[in-house]
Every structure is written in structure tokens, then in C-alpha cells.
Amino acid sequence: MNALTYVHEAIKRHIGEGAVCIDATAGRGYDTAFLCEIAGKSGSVTAFDVQSEAIESTRALLSERGLSARLILSSHEHMEEYAEGESVDLIVFNLGYLPRGDHSVYTRFDSTKKAIEAGLGLLKSGGLMCVSIYYGGDSGYEEKEALLPWLKQLDDSRYQVLATFFYNWKKDPPIPVLIYKL
Helix, strand or coil: CCHHHHHHHHHHHHCCCCCEEEECCCCCCHHHHHHHHHHCCCCEEEEEECCHHHHHHHHHHHHHHCCCCEEEECCHHHHHHCCCCCCEEEEEEEECECCCCCCCCECCHHHHHHHHHHHHHHEEEEEEEEEEECCECCECHHHHHHHHHHHHCCCCCCEEEEECCCCCCCCCCCEEEEEEEC
16 A cells, blocks of 8 residues: 555545546646546546646646546646536645656645645535645655644534554655545
């Protein structure tokens, strides 16, 4: 079991054909493709990234697999401009930097917080948000240290927040966080 498997299993249990999904951090496109496959032709996926390299990588992967999604070259903090309130079944975040990309460009707490707040407003009742916190090396510690206490204070009458720690892993294992909208 690793963070990716853990999150993908939660997603598969939560959504299916016809789901409306947002990939808040498209990256290399693997989660976008995964969501497209699960949501199927009757569902929809919108993916965001601030780097054109990520959008092009995602576009190429989707094309190779015969899938389609709406790709937006913009920060995830603007996602509410692209979906109606309480219309989304699932939102996925992979925080950190673009794999095999420029490590000086990475997610930061201020924009991530705005994006999560926007996303919580977009989620349907019963919707799921998956936030995988990748940190370590040269980035991500500040975001992790600000994000975890902030997530802890989310209203427990509206959201259930589950943070999973790979407690005995060495170095800086990712932290998958599942947020269910009640």
C-alpha cells in the first residue's frame, strides 16, 4: 500500500460512471486519466495546472489513451469559475511540484487553501476531496505545516477529515487526506 493506491481505492469506492470530477493539479495527467476512465463518457473531468508543460503532458496522455477532459491552464484556486456550486462529486489534489519538472514551481499554502475552500463549495453533499500532501526534499514543508492544522479546524458538522500517516516510513512519506462533505 502506498499513498497513490490508498487514494485511488477511496476514489473507486466513491465514484463511478457519470461522475463530475476535478483534478486540481493535473501534473503529468495520470490522475486526470484515471478519473476519465472511472467517470466514463457520461461523466466529466476538468483538470487545472499552472504550468503549460503539465497541461501538454496531460493532453498527450489523454490522447494516447483515447480520453478527454477539459484542461485549464490556471491555478486551482480559480476552480469555482469553471463549475457550479454543489455540482462536483470528487476533487483531487496532489500537492508539491511537477514530477520530473522544475522544483522551484510548487504548490503553496495560500493558493492551496483558497482552492480547497473553493472546492468544498463545489462539492455535492456526500462528495469527496482527496488531498495528497507531497513534501520533502527542497519544497513542501511550509505548506504541510500550515495545511494540516487548518484542515483540522474544518467544521466537523459539515466535513469529515481523515488524514493518513505512513508512520513508520523513513524520510518524508506523502500524507493522503480524505475530506467528505456531509
